[in-house]
Amino acid sequence: MDLPPKPGARPPSQRYVKARRDQEKAVNLISEAAANGASSSRARGDAARDPGPCASLKACFGNRCCLKTSPSPPPQPSPAPAPSLAPPSPAPEPPEPAPAPQPAPAKPPKKLPKPSTLISGKWKANKKWYERELSGAVVRKSAHDLTPAEEDRIVKAWLRMMESEDGVPGSSQYFRLALIHGGSEWEWTYLSKMVDPKPSFCVHGDECFPNWHRVYMLDFEQTLRCADIDLGGDGNIGLPYWDWSIKPEGKTMLPMLAQKLMAQTIGSQGQGLFPDAFLPLDRQGGQLLPREADGTPFYKTTPWSDTLDAELRQALHSDYRVGHKQDDVLDLDDHRRAALALDAAPHGSVHVALGSLGHRKPGTEMVGSVPTAAFHPTFWLHHCNVDRVYESFLVEHGHDAMKSQFEANATRHQQIAAGFPRGEWNEYEPFWSVEGHRRVMHKRYSGSDTFDSSKLGYVYSAICKPGEGRGGPRPRDLPMLATFVDVPKVNVDGSKALYVYVSDAGDGDDGGGLLGITSLFVLPTEGTVRCDNCVLNSPTCSAEVDVTEALKEAGIPRARAVLHALAFDIATQTAMTLEQAGVPPPELSSPTPVFSFQGGPGSELACESVGVLDYWGLAFLFN
Structure with a gap:
């Protein structure tokens, strides 16, 4: 309700009245867009076409609101928003009796969320697209079982993750996630802005290898879901896994999704190779530098061919297959030994098998090198399957029993390296939000939190069963x-x-x-x-x-x-x-x-x- 002017006060100026109308119009546009699910660009466009001084929603609601930059009217109470304001009369009319004083209206928020983001559920002002709080569990499917529509949806969300923020190299969410795995000097410089002391995010050869990587995959998956929502989806997509223990009938060994991602992110002329990733600018010297990929010469690449697929198939499915190593993990009943075996093989074996194809398929050598592996799309599909093998092990031997072993073994780790990914309270780093650099994760995870995947927000469409990797029972004789x-x-x-x-x-x-x-x-x-x-x-x-x-x-x-x-x-x-x-x-x-x-x-x-x-x-x- 408007407060009446004091006796003898001048009426509002035409400019002031016009500004109030523009503000009311912007508020109505936002409300209408949110109610109808319209895009934020429409709301911004309608406001921008208005010839008034409040040319954008940001100008209306930000600190530089046109009401603050316009010449101030004579001191008087600020009128509350009204449905309409009529032009002032040439001469002031006698004031009506003043009602009881009303509190001043609350100031509008500095920044309103895009109408398109309202479907994501929980959302707070001033958050970015990748900071949504997600709910519900997704199903992680085999990459070989995805439909073409599902593949394209994942590829689009994947590429959204690779987009730099405000055109700043090294600021994409994909770059943030890929940096965590490895150990380049530039990585530590970058991460030192987020975590102190500088961490050594390497858990290879340690019992927490599958548990830490489980949170790592969850961080990636949640970012992928946020990207899907930002593109208009519902976020109900899971990170697919590449089951390298099987020979799919009528399909290539490398899933079509991986081939699509490689084609999109590793161009034949170096275009689009991870918009801001490490690029091997000097192959002989092996120096890896963070910079924009577009326009940077890179290795000449070739499409994924039958010859390449045959070599990969042979590497993974010879007389002693990686499927055998998968079964070796499932046969164990000790958490520590199983975690270390899983790290060694099939995990490390698949990394090097793919990396050894670099002479035929330039770019795949990235998968075989620890500092660059996470920049290649197959890394995430491979590690998702490693996590599936771990989940199968937990199902086979009991989640609670393996959790008890894990917690009992924690006392054996007397030598904890500086910056090791178990924090002060045994919480895994660097996955939660910290002041000055926000991340997707809204919860801190310790090793004990990682034994039930459904509580983490995902389940697998199928798990491994003992013996299926080797195609039969274990040989009676031990190997030479x-x-x-x-x-x-x-x-x-x-x-x-x-x-x-x-x-x-x-x-x-x-x-x-x-x-x-x-x-x-x-x-x-x-x-x-x-x-x-x-x-x-x-x-x-x-x-x-x-x-x-x-x-x-x-x-x-x-x-x-x-x-x-x-x-x-x-x-x-x-x-x-x-x-x-x-x-x-x-x-x-x-x-x-x-x-x-x-x-x-x-x-x-x-x-x-x-x-x-x-x-x-x-x-x-x-x-």
Whole structure:
């Protein structure tokens, strides 16, 4: 209700009346748009076409409101908004009796949310599109089972995550998430603005590997859902998983979704390669710098071909398949051993198997290198399946029982590295909002919070069952292994694929065939910050190849078998000797249990076999 002017006061000016009308019009536009679900651009456009001084909604409601910048009228009570204001009369009329004083109307908010965001439920003023508080559980499906419409919807949300904020390089949500996994010097500079002390976000070789990565995947998935809502969807999309343990009938080994994402984000001329990601600007030097990708020359890429798919299929499904390693995890009944086995293989094996295809499909080598792996789209599909294997393990042996083991084992971790991803209260970093840099996560998670996926907001369309990965029951005989024992991580500069050959002692150095391949998925030693977790808790790792069937086929008895090996550097896509790679020679061991424990906590196996590849198909790598 308007307060009457004091006796003898001048009437409001025409400019003041016009400003009030414009403000009322803007308020009505916002209310109408919110009620009808209209887009915010329509509301802004209608307001902008008005010729009055209040040309935008921000001008009406912000600190620079036109009412504050206009010449002030004579001191008088501010009138409340009225349905309409008539032009003032030439002469003031006698005032009516003054009613009881009314409180001044509340000031409008500085910034109203876009009408299109009202469908997301919980929303607070001044929040960005990726800061919505989501509710409900989504279903994570196999990437092979997605419909074309579902694939396109995920691709669009994925690309929305890659858009820079206000055109500032390095400000996209995808860039924020990919930076967490790795260890580049620029990463620590960037993250130091958010968390202090500078963290070493490496949980490889530690029991909390699957638990920390579970929160990591959740952060990515929630951002993806927010992006879907921002594009007009309902946010009911889950992060798909790539089941690398199966051979899909009539489909490529690499899901079509991954191929679409690679085509969209890794262009043939370097266009759109992660709008603000690390780019290998100098392949020989291996320097990785954050900058805009558009227009930057990059490797020439080729479409995903039948040849590439055959190589990947062979790498993952040879005599000793990654599916076997998946079953090895499910067969264990100890949480710590299962977590470490899952980290080693199939997790590390798939990373290196994909990375070794870089000579044929430039860009895939990123997956095999720890600092750059998360910038490649297959990283997220791969890790989603790693989490599915972990969920299958929890279902098989009981969530509560494994949680109790995990909490009991926590007391064994006496040496906690500075900045290790368990915070002061055992909370995983860096996933919640902090002052000065907001993130998607609205809850702090500790390891004990990660054992029930439904409470985290997702379930899987299907889980793994023991024996299905190897296609049958476990062989009764333990395997014959070619093992790389206690490899010092500090000596190995980045991830390596290790090719193991055998020859007959009576043939000297002549002949010999490939027995198999194993992997070392480790941080580079150059250009990265030292990982305190690796130094204190897992300074060494081991790798092994099952050579039982290969030795039988070669007709070489164990007593006469002579092992040889070469290393293949994932970053440079070049072959080298074991000495150049900093790796000791392999040993042919008698049948022993697959998992050995040496040293202090966390020093267990970190690498396992990928499988036996065709020797002649890979011989050109070593010429």
